[in-house]
Amino acid sequence: MTNTMNAVAYTKNLPISDDASLEDVLLPLPEVCPKDLLVEVNAVSVNPVDVKVRSGKDPAGIPTVLGYDAAGTVRAVGPEVTLFKAGDDVYYAGAINRGGSNSQFQAVDERLVGGKPKTLDFARAAALPLTSITAWEGLFIKLGLSPESTGTLLMIGGAGGVGSMVIQLVRALIPGLHVIASASRKESQEWVRSLGAHETVRHGDALREDVQRVAPDGVDYIFTTNSAGQLDAFVAILKPFGQIVAIDDPGHVDVAHLKSKSLTWHWEFMFTRSLFQTPDMIEQHHLLNKVASMVDAGIIRSTVTHTFHPINAENLRKAHAIVESGHTLGKIVVAASEPH
Structure with missing residues (x-):
């Protein structure tokens, strides 16, 4: 594994119609903390919080990666990880104060992560966590x-x-x-x-x-x-x-x-637990596993209504534009490849 990764970032607040509002960049791999998983991201979805942060928080020229939904595969684990191992397929919404999922790899605390529903591909799973x-x-x-x-x-x-x-x-x-x-x-x-x-x-x-x-x-x-x-x-x-x-x-x-x-x-703000490292952070792991079980049992379904691929700045700009319109049905997903 190299020390760099592909990512989509923004460096200043711009209308989503501007090609520079989200750009393809090369960034260092994220640091893996003791309880972190290093996940290879296969699909992400765009939420209103992505639009809100992009339009309201000025990164002052520093490439900043958004993305608060992901599905992918664990490639490495921190020394204190007990819930997952390399090779596991997972899904999660991550933390608002860390690097986002619009990147080739993402470090995420295992307590915020659930096992991906077995009956869903990565794109359909990525629509669900947040x-x-x-x-x-x-x-x-x-x-x-x-x-x-x-x-x-x-x-x-x-x-x-x-x-x-x-x-x-x-x-x-x-x-x-x-x-x-x-x-x-x-x-x-x-x-x-x-x-x-x-x-x-x-x-x-x-x-x-x-x-x-x-x-x-x-x-x-x-x-x-x-x-x-x-x-x-x-x-x-x-x-x-x-x-x-x-x-x-x-x-x-x-x-x-x-x-x-x-x-x-x-x-209700689902990032409160991760933002303040509350003692019950692991509850998000448990509830994502419950949701995955319900999906696999056919009780509930993914809410993805449109998928773009691959994961790049052009397709994420398209997804942001749809979410900004305020007329989205379900979820818009951007995946690394077409579903098989």
């Missing part, structure tokens, strides 16, 4: 749901990557929960219904009216990927003691509006 972790933590840790939970959950942004996993996990693991998904276009409505949503409603100004039509008594839970300007509507359609879990960055949230109904607002 959204599965976000959905799982939001549902079962923040909202505190269990297989015995009942009521109604409203998924804002049902056709996106996270919404697609929330719907599937609820239908598979919480059979007593009724799922309403917001999806305004015909194709997005068809997509969320194919994943198991019981009802669809429109986004934005029509949200309150549509939810009151399909759930006149209100909803118990809201899982939202888009909270900006929606607080009044959320308060109106939630039942007393209802809960909201948000994964976006809506700016100022006046939680005083939640008081009269005793509503609860949760934040």
